[in-house]
Amino acid sequence: MNRNSPFREFLRKFWRRKTAIIALIFILMMFFIAVFGASLAPYDPKTYEYSNTLQPPSSAHLFGTDEFGRDIYSRILAGARLSLSVSLSAVTFSAVFGTVLGLISGYIGGLFDNIVMRVCDTMFAFPDIILAIAIVAILGPGLQNVIIAVAVFGIPSFARIMRGAMLALKQSLYVEAARSIGVKSSRIIFVHIFPGAFSTMLVNYSMRIGTAILAAASLSFLGLGAKPTDDEWGAMLSVGRNYLGTAPHAVLFPGLVIMLTVLAFNLLGDGLRDALDPKYK
Numbered sequence: 001m002n003r004n005s006p007f008r009e010f011l012r013k014f015w016r017r018k019t020a021i022i023a024l025i026f027i028l029m030m031f032f033i034a035v036f037g038a039s040l041a042p043y044d045p046k047t048y049e050y051s052n053t054l055q056p057p058s059s060a061h062l063f064g065t066d067e068f069g070r071d072i073y074s075r076i077l078a079g080a081r082l083s084l085s086v087s088l089s090a091v092t093f094s095a096v097f098g099t100v101l102g103l104i105s106g107y108i109g110g111l112f113d114n115i116v117m118r119v120c121d122t123m124f125a126f127p128d129i130i131l132a133i134a135i136v137a138i139l140g141p142g143l144q145n146v147i148i149a150v151a152v153f154g155i156p157s158f159a160r161i162m163r164g165a166m167l168a169l170k171q172s173l174y175v176e177a178a179r180s181i182g183v184k185s186s187r188i189i190f191v192h193i194f195p196g197a198f199s200t201m202l203v204n205y206s207m208r209i210g211t212a213i214l215a216a217a218s219l220s221f222l223g224l225g226a227k228p229t230d231d232e233w234g235a236m237l238s239v240g241r242n243y244l245g246t247a248p249h250a251v252l253f254p255g256l257v258i259m260l261t262v263l264a265f266n267l268l269g270d271g272l273r274d275a276l277d278p279k280y281k
Contacts, residue, residue, distance in 0.1 A: 013275035020271020023264040030261055034081040041074035045231050054247040064249040067239065072250065076257055079231035083261075086143055086225075086232075087212035090150035095205050097151075098158025103189050103197070105159065106166030117163070120156035128153045132215050136224045143232075146225040150212045161204050165197035172196075199276040207269030210262040217258050233258050 014020060033040065043061075049069030057064045063072035105116040123131065135149035169175065170193060178188050217234030219225040226232035228239050233254045240250030 010275050014271055017271035017274055019267050020275075023267035023271065026260065026264040027268060030080055030084065030264075033077055034084045037077035037080050041071070041077045043071035043074040045070055045075040045078040054243060054250070056247070057249055063253040064247065066236075066250055067243060067247075072236070072253055075231045075236060076233070076254060079233050079236065079254075082143075082226065082231060083213060083216065083233045083258075086147055086216045087150070087209050090147045090216070091154060091205060091208045091212045093147070093151040094154030094208065095158055095201060098155040099162045099194075099201055101155065102159035102162030102164075103166050103194060106163035107170055107185065107189050107193070113163070116159065120159055123153065123156045126153075128211065129215055129218055132219060133222070133224065136219060141224045143226055146216050146219050149219070150215050153215075154208050154212065157208065158201065158204060161200055162197055165200050166193060169193050169196050199272075203269055203273045203276065206272055207266055210265035210269075213258065213265070214262050 047070065049065070052061075052065055052069040053067055055061055055065040055069075061071050061073065063076065066072055066075070101116060105113045126134075131153045132146075132149040135152055136145050139145040139148060166189075175188060175192055178192050183192070216225060217232075217237065220230075220232050220234030221238040223238065226235040228235055236254040237251055237258075240247070240254065243250050
């Protein structure tokens with residue numbers, strides 16, 4: 001591999017961001033838990049033990065037990081798959097649809113561009129969680145509708161960022177050369193311009209995952225997402241708040257996992273941005 005290759009330069013810059021490295025390790029650990037959490041759990045998260053309800057953290061139950069005697073540590077491990085899959089699905093949909101919309105809007109320009117940007121401006125006028133609540137209120141509660149709601153409010157972010165990248169790149173010499181020899185617009189957009197804007201999309205993607213986890217947990221906390229019996233971090237918070245005075249561990253550990261996971265994705269996004277920015281040395 002060339003010592004001065006862009007990939008080696010990216011790795012060199014990224015390695016200098018120690019917080020991003022720690023965040024990446026934590027995220028990889030969470031994905032490992034999401035895949036193998038059920039087999040790693042010391043107890044069956046669905047097993048009720050009414051003689052062991054609301055027990056504080058101990059050697060037998062690392063994070064304590066909930067109101068039905070279920071092991072909270074096991075539930076958090078099992079809930080990683082649900083919480084991460086909801087956020088990843090939503091952000092992936094936002095990234096694909098928003099990226100395509102932003103690239104096309106910036107390339108075509110004119111009336112179509114104005115309409116797309118004004119719709120995005122209108123959606124930006126609402127706080128993300130308020131917009132998500134409104135969408136779920138229309139569609140009805142449930143995790144599928146949570147994915148749709150979180151995906152919808154993420155689209156304007158990708159669309160605006162990719163439109164900006166398109167405007168910066170579409171006047172480039174290699175794009176003008178491709179146009180002059182009759183290359184189709186679709187090929188210019190997705191083959192010649194998109195690779196140059198991919199790093200911008202990647203940074204936004206990693207940071208939007210943290211926002212999506214927080215939004216999905218908030219909707220479940222409000223009773224609009226996962227069912228109270230589901231092993232989902234926001235739903236665990238929602239039920240645990242009823243026992244905040246007698247069993248604070250029922251809220252502490254799910255909330256701590258949400259906070260650390262969101263923080264990790266934000267730190268990873270910062271690290272990727274610095275490593276991919278040619279101005280950063």
